[in-house]
Amino acid sequence: MSAMVTRVVLEEEESARGVEGELLEISMGPHHPSTHGVFRMDVRLDGERVTRLKPVFGYLHRNHEKIAEKASYLAAIPYTDRLDYLCSMTNNWGYALAVEKLAGIPVPERAEYIRVITAELTRLQNHASLIGFLLQDMGASGTPLMYAFREREKILDLFESLTGARMMCNYMRFGGVRVDCSSEWLEAAQNIASSFPQFLDEYEQLLTGNEILMARTQGVGALSAELAVNAGITGPMLRASGVNYDLRKVDRYGIYDRFTFRVPLGDHGDVYDRYMIRLLEMRESVKILEQALAAIPEGPIIDPKTRLRGLRPKAGEAYGRIEGPKGELGFFLISDGSTNPYRYKVRPPSMINLTVLEDMCLGRNVADVVVILGSVDIVMGEVDR
Amino acid sequence: MTQAISVEEIKAAMEAAVPGCRAEILRNESPSAQHSLLIDHEHAVNVAAFLRDDMALRLDFCSCVSGVDWPDREITEKVKVKKTVTTPEGEAQEQDVEETRKTMIPGFLEAVYHLFSIEKKHGPVVLRMRTVNRGGDARLPSLTPVWRSAEFQEREAFDLYGIVFEGHPDLRRILMWEGFADYPMRKDYVPPAEDDVEAVAK
Amino acid sequence: MTQAPVQQLDQIFVMLKHWLVGYVPAAAQPVVSSLLSVVAILALFPALFAFTTVLERKGLGRMQNRYGPNRVGPFGLLQPLADGIKSLTKEDVVPRTADKAVHFMAPLLLVAASFLAYAVLPVGRNMAAVNLDAGVLYFFAVGAVAELAVFMAGWSSHNKYSLLGAMRAIAQMISYEVPLILSSLAVIMAAGSLSTVEIAGRQAGYSGIWPHWYVLTPWGLAGFLLFMIAATAETNRSPFDLPEGESEIIAGYYTEYSGFKFALFFLGEYLGMFAISGLGITLFLGGWSAPFSFLTWIPSWIWFFAKLLALIAVFIWMRGTLPRLRMDQLMNFAWKFMLPMALLVMVSAGVWRFLPHGVLRWIVCFVMIAVPYVLLGRGLLQGKKIGKRTYRFAE
């Protein structure tokens, strides 16, 4: 609410100021190096100062929801991979969780552990690459991104050896996971978990203390906790504004109540906080990984009573949500008793986090806009669906 | 998390706080047991503001806004009716005639709001609103003034379902392009043929 | 007598030129002599540009744990050839609304201006094309033409991004020219000459094994660092590559250039970088002189190019590490940090000149620079409350 007021005030101020000279209208995107895909911002500039910014998207719209409504419950899973194509594992999990709620499907213990392991690995690679992208937007000629990709590569190799695909894993099923992981696989995951902190140290050595990075990010794109909550901001962005809300703690979905980890919180809500929260979250994820890898039990990986093909949940509805790397990823399903969902709705964290883009960018300049956008962490596959 | 407060309690609190509001509990029979509250148009914004600001509820976080399409349903039933039939001989005679009777249940569009509380960490509370019909009167009050997170999602529901949210600050198409005529998420939407480039690029 | 062959090697190009010039009639000799110098510059520095592009891409690649180009020719050394062919065969796109004449002139002007600066650079002993008395002044004067070329490009493209880039470039280049010139002023004061040949010659002596380079004094070191930072900004190199800012304003002033014109911009930019590095070498790093007295047997021109390559490596290294500044920060840095520091360096150079030799002047000059550096650095960061933060955790 308050943000809307500021917006109005700024516009009034602009007209009252009696701007000399012209305002520059720029369409940043859809083809722009730092819009993370085909995303457009209609920006009005006073010099280089932003006086209005309207996000425009939909260039990648393929009506994912309609496709899923026309397909069976099983056939929607590979489509969820393609929402946020960096984190197919968590997308799978969010959908599987919603279907499990809808149909009341139990999940075996081992499957829950595998889900936690893969989801945390996904979080690691997403946050690492996001920081790389953010620095890329800041003009760091790709070096941090390449380091992130070097580590991400190891995680993707792991995914490939488990699921057969590096990014489009299509791995989780309602009632469990598709294939079991071997002990060698767990060992490889353990190796990554133990070597990752070293990479994070290097990463911080390169970036965290850098004066240019601090100058570029501190105080830029600050978001108040009040506005963040009201605008439905979730994930690291919400926690950077100081709101303690992590679904892994709140909902305790899966088996997250078994692990001890902390939720880092920022105080300023600016780009630097978002960057640091992600770094700290990666360290916590490593902790979860270590615990999960130590405790994973033997057992079945999928609920034997569940029919994957031709699942017909009782008529009703369910909203399932998980803490994706980008924020709260929710799936709202309505069943009418047939084999395909009557209504299938995704709550895309990337898109809803864009709600406050204008509020964060007003009064800043073009260089800040790309940095703020980078810190929101969007993937157009999810924004446009 | 589990619902800390039952829908009945919320309904009672709501009706006490916003005089004149009509709410209806819709049961959800699936294992998720997420029951919902159907609220009326006139008091929707007040009810929403109450839910957000009430100290016990504090539903400050509107997570998900979904449009749902419930098209007109036709129920066909066979009924036996007594009818006077004129026989070829010209006699009027009463006979049992089987007749199919069709009843139309008018369709409507629905907006579903999933509310959570970040402060109290409970939820979801499911709020529903229904339009009068699917045609010209597909209007609902916008809850964006209460929860800003509904801004893009209401626009999306407008774009894909054609629900007009009154009071929305910036109700434009969001995923489809301006000038697109139809509402693609509706159940009766017929996509243009694949080779009909002009219709697609309209 | 052992010196003779070494000296001959050192002066081989000079002798070659004299020998060639000897064949033409006396009246034409000055013209031919300059022509030969020009040809040498025109051949050498573009070749260095080609080499640098590979070096940069390979160096950046290694910094980013990649190989870099290694397919064309041995170790990818023929990559620039392939790039050149590519840029020549590309379509030359000119926007319909562009000011065509100016759009065409801009890259040419940039390259021409960049070449002009080489006239006064002594690339070896007796190896400056022209020995101008006001060499440094001339250098900065032709260097400023680059600004005009950049603005021509940005303006004539009729593109909003290009215009923004051009505006940024003008603001940045003019701002950084001030500390650039001020920091070189210290050297000019110390050397008492504006001639680049003279300044380089001044530094060619040795005390023991140590050379008389200006960089080996407290004010010289500070001046050199300031000069190089300003030079980075002058040449629009990372972290001061705002006018290009590909992630913000999409290559800025040369958004609308393609094909060979784009390549010319690249050439101009790199030539500018070499020239300004060459000036830095001449002013602070002793020009063509060897770093130790026992290494003087290596020809002077080898030393010059070795130093040039070393500086280029530093440019590449910075590009591989640092993110870009923002416009207002760039300006803050120029006016609130670089300018006072450059003035202090000048004063300190004066103090150094009049204090007697010994430890005292080292200490005085060092303190004169180090203390303001710490204070100004603090002011720059704390003024905006920039620093590391601590975070709280919820269990």
Add this chain to the structure above:
Amino acid sequence: MLGEGIVKGLAETARNFLGSFVDEERLTTVEYPEERLPQAEAARNFPFLIYDGDDAEKGLRCVACQICEKECPPRCIHIEKSKDKKPDYVGKQQFYPAVFDIDVSVCMSCQICVEVCPFEAIRMDTQFELSTDDRFGGLLWTKAELAKTNEYYHSIHPTEAGETDARLDEEKAKVAAKAKPAEAEMQAKA
């Protein structure tokens, strides 16, 4: 002090620069056409049809049940059932696909067809160098292009293929066990 973080960062890139010459961990690039990483055994790309024996027509395991066609999320499979029947691997008379096309430009490599196939007839290939300039000739694969031997399957997914074969053998043994008493009866009658 100003510049501290920058120097640290420069040190880090220098470390990586030097490290990329000596440390395998740091230089992870593989020079692709000459050098190849070993493929993960689970790797998947596009589906293929398995046949037993030497004759692709005869040994094709697919019985044209069309489950994969229905379940395929992007609907890239097209099957036409045969009019006549032929014996399958246990000797039962079954239909076979007269036409079996997969449009691999539509296929999204999700493996759902493999999961739903009750006859172990369709599996994922690992072949990925498939670029072509012919949209329909090159990317619309017919039955003949899709059919691969069981030996090929063994060569790309040894573990999975072993499990599949064991399952099939078991089934065959069951059928054989059922058939034996029947045969014995027949003989007795004779």
